Amino acid sequence: MSASTTVKPRVSARLAAIAESATLAVDARAKALKAAGRPVIGFGAGEPDFPTPDYIVQAAVAAAQDPANHRYTPAKGLPALREAIAAKTLRDGGYEVSADDVLVTNGGKQAVYEAFAAVVDPGDEVLLPAPYWTTYPETITLAGGRPVPVLAGAEQEYKVTVEQLAAARTDATKALVFCSPANPTGAVYTPEETAEIGRWALEHGVWVITDEIYEHLVYDGAVATPMLRAVPELAETTIVLNGVAKTYAMTGWRVGWLTGPADVVKAATNLQSHLTSNVANVSQRAAIAALTGDLSAVAQMRAAFDRRRRTMVEMLSAIDGVVLPTPQGAFYTYPDVQGVLGRTIRGRTPTTSAELAALILDEVEVAVVPGEAFGPSGYLRLSYALGDEDLVEGVGRIAELLG
Template structure:
């Protein structure tokens, strides 16, 4: 076997499983195959007009053609602090905000700010593919705590206690969840927050989907449910999902002052300041009219109900109804251990490949997020595509 020419840290990082599936689907589409992809976590809406207009104006202003503060534009940091007060219940000054190049950079910097060599990080799973890779890069160890469909994909303090060790340094808490769409109730969030506080560990709370909830649910921030955690909490967020701005690459973290200073120092060597045009656009998104954002949420809600109904018609599939984000996480164990198309399929990875080859439908297998036995379907695509893709699955698996 040829020795890797990469450094050990880079060689250890696995590629993003979600992007891998999406790239395969796009390649098949480019080859003329009528693939319907449920793989990407990306809204299909255009960015709101007032945000685009703000960016166009910003391009014309020469001050945006120069370097600006590494930590972010002052007015954008003010707007992020205001959003954090409003949506996360945490009253913070703008000095505790660091603007980043997308939510992924915020996750990278947050984990690297508090996790060191040999530290354990608790990760409730199913969970987004990037978290374990960043923990590994920081020198830490991911300790997965799994909750299945019978638990609504939500872990309990008892499960966290069983996974806790003397080396536990932090926990990553995500509500609403990618990939499951699970939303912890206020009581559940408080119980976990109180457990975290009793252990004195850090919590990195990814709130990127906090404004995408349904059925009257509200995503309660861990620091709103347990305010005394403020000094050991890093909030991660951004404009990508709720505002249909994935390509603008604008995120942020909110943290205690020393953590912001350390993360800003790291960012100064990584990328320096975030693109000024994107910052001006994000400012317009956070301070402008909310009607377009609510239209997106209502469309997602309609699609959520549609995909749950249609996917529920596929024999052997169990579909818990998600309360947030724009994913359904289907339990497909009823389809495994059986022959499909003359071949025995035992894992959701094999099942996803079979579905893509035979039905030209792309979904992300559970192995990307935790144990096998599940498929993630994004419903951030048109109603017509949702119905057609589900029809193909019904034809493929129903007697």
């Protein structure tokens, strides 16, 4: 075949290499089965089951009626929202950021993508503590970088050490992803651990991309320490990711943000101006109400999450072969199920957590996310952001199946 008639791939190699979000896929399958009349209980979705607080909804209603919100606004975000984010950062994080150094994004995922796009070049390596949120490696790769997983298992409570990071660092290392409280494990680094990692990154000139979207969801006296409060000297080489989705039960409103050095924020804003322009104005007005209001509704949701967390940990820990460090943040448990693999269960012998998750769905109609979505096999992620009765019923089915 001549060069002129060579058949080109229909889909670019860049996008063909991206895997579907495993967590969204599991949630979609659970919802489809439920819609078909199956009594499926889904533990896959990473979103609060509560409605958005009413005062936030009312702010959106008022905003929708104002013609000023029917037009384009700055790609960087409404000035009032960027000011609210700066004030919230000082209030909750304990450090200052200029409203000029805030970029409002279409949900937290856009902030993640734009952060990597802004600082990662082809060939750059990004240290990625594992287990990791399923979107991180895909966005790193899309930016041209190479994710370098650094595994911390259940025996480490899923928290990496400076020694592990040092062993993984090479001359090509550009950045480190840091997420505390963590998705998918619920792990929370202590203030001392956070500072130690931050000082290491500063010493070696490694950028830190820190995801703090679960900052308010901590339990048992744990403290979620912002990286820039722990090591203020990192300000010129740190990008902070956050949003209203988890704290205020606003996953569908699609409002996130990133903060960072002026040149990085400018570059990311330029990208966003071509990619999506501004975030929906009604959603931005709702976010202003969320960030400037008090945290009483958040406290109520956190109390419910805490109750469910304790119930789930107790029930899962009682299953033979399951090892579960108690999560101190977010709304996930991440049991190590390697002790279950290889066991014959109703005529099937799963050898991977993907096979075990399929078995659980087929046999007892409970949807969980296998560890392969977040790193190595041998684990499951279960969200406890669902009703108490469904939680007990679902984990009870798993316990009965696994014996």
